[in-house]
Amino acid sequence: xxxxLERVDAVRSAPAGGRSRSRARHRxxxxxxxxxxxxxxALFFGYPLVATVWFSFxxxxxxxxxxxxxxxxxxxxxxxxxxxxxxxxxxxxxVVLTVxxxxxxxxxxxxxARLKSGVGLVRTLCYLPSLAPPVAATLVFFLVMRPNEGPLxxxxxxxxIEGPLWFADPVWAKPGIAAVMLWVSGDLMIIILAAVLDVxxxxxxxxxxxxxxxxxxxxxxxxxxxxxxxxxGVVNSIxxxxxxxxxxxxxxxxxxxxxxxxxxxxxxxxxxxxxxxFPVWLYTQGFRYFDMGYAAAMATVLFVIxxxxxxxxxxxxxxxxxxxxxx
Amino acid sequence: xxxxxxxxxxxxxxxMPLTACAxxxxxxxxxxPAAAPGQGDAFTLTVxxxxxxxxxxxxxxxxxxxxxxxxNADIRHEGSQDDDKITAGIRGGNPPDVAMSFTTxxxxxxxxxxxxxxxxxxxxxxxxxxxxxxxxxxxYTEYKGNRCAMPLLSDVYGLYYNKDMLAEAGLTAPPRTxxxxxxxAKRTTxxxxxxxxxxxxxxxxxxxxANRPPIxxxxxxxxWETPDGRSGLASxxxxxxxxxxxxxxxxxxxxxxxxxxxxxxxxxxTDHAFHQxxxxxxxxxxxxxxxxxxxxxxxxxxxxxxxxIRPDLYGIGFTTGTIMGIPKGAxxxxxxxxxxxxxxxxxxxxxxxxxxxxNIPSTKAALADPRLEVDENFRTFxxxxxxxxxxxxxxxxxxxxxxxxxxxxATSWQAGKVPDLMAGLAEVDxxxxxxxxxxxx
Numbered sequence: 001x002x003x004x005l006e007r008v009d010a011v012r013s014a015p016a017g018g019r020s021r022s023r024a025r026h027r028x029x030x031x032x033x034x035x036x037x038x039x040x041x042a043l044f045f046g047y048p049l050v051a052t053v054w055f056s057f058x059x060x061x062x063x064x065x066x067x068x069x070x071x072x073x074x075x076x077x078x079x080x081x082x083x084x085x086x087x088x089x090x091x092x093x094x095v096v097l098t099v100x101x102x103x104x105x106x107x108x109x110x111x112x113a114r115l116k117s118g119v120g121l122v123r124t125l126c127y128l129p130s131l132a133p134p135v136a137a138t139l140v141f142f143l144v145m146r147p148n149e150g151p152l153x154x155x156x157x158x159x160x161i162e163g164p165l166w167f168a169d170p171v172w173a174k175p176g177i178a179a180v181m182l183w184v185s186g187d188l189m190i191i192i193l194a195a196v197l198d199v200x201x202x203x204x205x206x207x208x209x210x211x212x213x214x215x216x217x218x219x220x221x222x223x224x225x226x227x228x229x230x231x232x233g234v235v236n237s238i239x240x241x242x243x244x245x246x247x248x249x250x251x252x253x254x255x256x257x258x259x260x261x262x263x264x265x266x267x268x269x270x271x272x273x274x275x276x277x278f279p280v281w282l283y284t285q286g287f288r289y290f291d292m293g294y295a296a297a298m299a300t301v302l303f304v305i306x307x308x309x310x311x312x313x314x315x316x317x318x319x320x321x322x323x324x325x326x327x
Numbered sequence: 328x329x330x331x332x333x334x335x336x337x338x339x340x341x342x343m344p345l346t347a348c349a350x351x352x353x354x355x356x357x358x359x360p361a362a363a364p365g366q367g368d369a370f371t372l373t374v375x376x377x378x379x380x381x382x383x384x385x386x387x388x389x390x391x392x393x394x395x396x397x398x399n400a401d402i403r404h405e406g407s408q409d410d411d412k413i414t415a416g417i418r419g420g421n422p423p424d425v426a427m428s429f430t431t432x433x434x435x436x437x438x439x440x441x442x443x444x445x446x447x448x449x450x451x452x453x454x455x456x457x458x459x460x461x462x463x464x465x466x467y468t469e470y471k472g473n474r475c476a477m478p479l480l481s482d483v484y485g486l487y488y489n490k491d492m493l494a495e496a497g498l499t500a501p502p503r504t505x506x507x508x509x510x511x512a513k514r515t516t517x518x519x520x521x522x523x524x525x526x527x528x529x530x531x532x533x534x535x536x537a538n539r540p541p542i543x544x545x546x547x548x549x550x551w552e553t554p555d556g557r558s559g560l561a562s563x564x565x566x567x568x569x570x571x572x573x574x575x576x577x578x579x580x581x582x583x584x585x586x587x588x589x590x591x592x593x594x595x596x597t598d599h600a601f602h603q604x605x606x607x608x609x610x611x612x613x614x615x616x617x618x619x620x621x622x623x624x625x626x627x628x629x630x631x632x633x634x635x636i637r638p639d640l641y642g643i644g645f646t647t648g649t650i651m652g653i654p655k656g657a658x659x660x661x662x663x664x665x666x667x668x669x670x671x672x673x674x675x676x677x678x679x680x681x682x683x684x685x686n687i688p689s690t691k692a693a694l695a696d697p698r699l700e701v702d703e704n705f706r707t708f709x710x711x712x713x714x715x716x717x718x719x720x721x722x723x724x725x726x727x728x729x730x731x732x733x734x735x736x737a738t739s740w741q742a743g744k745v746p747d748l749m750a751g752l753a754e755v756d757x758x759x760x761x762x763x764x765x766x767x768x
Contacts, residue, residue: 059767062414063440063655076765081758148590168589257535257594267534268731272738287411289726290436291766 055296073297086281093241109193130186138250167255170274195229245279360448361661369399375408376427385683422654424663431467431720432727438470443652467719477671480686481648482612492607501631508634515607524587531572533737551721558759561752613708617685630707646717724768
């Protein structure tokens with residue numbers, strides 16, 4: 001704080017010309033340090049972004065120069081049956097996965113925060129699955145949930161329950177993938193746990209003195225305090241769901257018996273396109289059907305939806321937060 | 328300012344998927360055949376294939392045989408390179424000299440886009456006799472008269488049957504017609520007291536194992552296109568194929584069949600249902616003979632042409648195979664063509680490679696060569712290959728979009744979700760025609 005005041009004073013006391021030179025030098029120094037990042041951002045993020053929007057208005061087969069086709073790719077979405085299927089599947093994941101992931105991570109974090117012993121072990125065990133590669137994690141779940149053969153089916157059988165076909169059933173394939181995603185949500189759990197542990201003890205003590213029990217303390221103290229972190233969890237989960245690709249491809253391929261088939265002969269979307277997410281269909285159009293113009297249009301739509309959904313959510317949460325502060 | 332930062336972060340997060348779509352592109356153009364290297368010239372050729380493990384070693388051996396003609400050639404073979412990587416290599420301006428692709432689904436795109444260079448100028452210059460290659464194999468290595476690829480062996484599909492299981496059901500010979508297949512499948516199926524399937528006579532589930540529409544279609548006389556070049560799936564032949572499948576699905580019960588199927592092993596694992604004696608009959612390629620010999624030596628099996636809907640069609644079947652081309656931007660196209668020509672037409676090399684990886688030779692001379700190791704089961708596929716009745720993969724500029732469309736439809740049909748079969752097939756035709764029209768090729 002002292003250093004800051006001294007620096008400001010020094011600048012103020014300098015003559016006008018010197019101050020301006022000093023500012024320019026300061027800006028140049030900052031810019032020089034930022035330059036690699038700005039350059040990388042422009043090259044690997046800005047350019048692809050603009051190029052994708054441009055490709056979305058073209059016919060582009062990945063090899064030959066793009067041909068301008070106007071809104072044709074966007075219009076084609078209305079007659080593409082599987083586009084609607086892919087949108088539905090992805091929206092399903094956005095809704096179900098976002099709610100389930102945040103609630104699950106919050107639940108686990110809340111339990112761990114109350115543990116008296118073995119905290120380190122439990123925390124590690126809960127976090128470890130998030131380090132598993134997505135392909136391996138999905139294959140493990142496929143084997144565990146495999147009908148007739150898998151341990152889950154056997155376990156359910158002991159209770160006289162006939163388990164669903166999971167990844168082989170169009171109704172249960174998406175919940176199966178959601179289960180994989182919950183298992184690997186340890187990263188979010190750790191973030192929420194840190195937020196829960198960061199809630200000031202004085203607030204709990206004050207609430208206790210006011211007669212609040214554990215549930216009311218959790219509802220009125222913990223939850224409002226960690227709400228910004230929960231908002232991050234929601235945004236993070238929405239984006240994760242919108243980009244769901246690997247797990248869907250692996251689950252569909254394994255269920256169709258082609259998990260060990262190489263490259264582009266894999267069956268995507270199996271069973272009955274229930275695992276055909278928006279990114280999977282986008283990839284299929286771009287890299288298997290060589291219609292990169294259409295794939296770019298889909299990517300642009302995905303971008304607009306992602307941005308709009310996230311912005312809306314953040315705006316709503318900020319508004320709610322302000323209202324709470326005001327009230 | 329904080330708002331601006333937050334907005335920027337949101338923008339970045341939301342835009343992440345978008346950036347995956349953008350990349351560079353290159354120009355086109357090919358001016359005549361490149362000169363062949365001199366016999367004593369030293370040159371390097373990079374070859375990309377999707378082979379791995381033992382098969383990659385065998386292909387490398389075949390590539391090394393090229394040195395008998397060009398002793399100073401240095402050939403670098405990189406395996407596990409699929410079509411996506413080949414395309415990325417071409418786009419990035421760093422393609423191999425020779426690209427080998429496992430799937431003929433993409434030949435339409437490779438030829439029409441210029442991804443693979445035209446080979447006709449080389450064929451004409453060197454007076455290569457393409458008549459050496461069986462018609463069906465020729466059909467899947469070109470698109471609309473544009474020859475941009477050559478074959479490297481082929482796969483032929485037929486019926487596999489478990490001799491013990493058939494004998495147990497009192498059957499001494501494999502089925503020849505689809506009506507017999509239906510009957511044999513029912514007779515060799517075993518169900519538990521509660522009705523669950525223990526052994527399925529034959530699995531009709533589309534998109535599972537080799538049950539793919541192009542592999543089934545020839546045996547029902549089903550054609551992909553109408554004479555005017557439009558998608559022709561709304562035909563009595565395709566309907567007959569789907570009705571045959573549905574009849575068998577209904578025999579098992581769809582849910583019962585799905586529960587059984589969901590517990591079966593992966594296509595190329597030792598857990599494969601035929602290896603595990605969980606299915607009595609199946610359709611598959613000749614390569615399965617090698618898998619069975621190595622992984623399930625206790626399975627007594629036989630092979631035969633896949634049954635047909637009409638007796639006069641018997642002996643027909645599907646063929647596909649590995650294709651080779653010179654990618655656009657290849658550094659040494661003249662030498663690459665020499666290598667491709669060697670692998671496509673040198674009988675000794677083809678026979679050795681066919682013996683090594685148990686595939687079908689792709690020239691008539693190699694098919695008739697006495698050095699070809701042929702046992703009783705492999706003989707079926709050789710006979711099919713020389714019959715002249717095989718049909719290749721349907722070639723389109725839209726990858727496998729047409730195959731996915733009919734495959735998805737067949738899956739829905741089998742699940743009982745299609746009320747009107749012909750109307751449904753007509754809708755699939757429309758989807759395929761739309762996609763082809765959109766490609767503009």
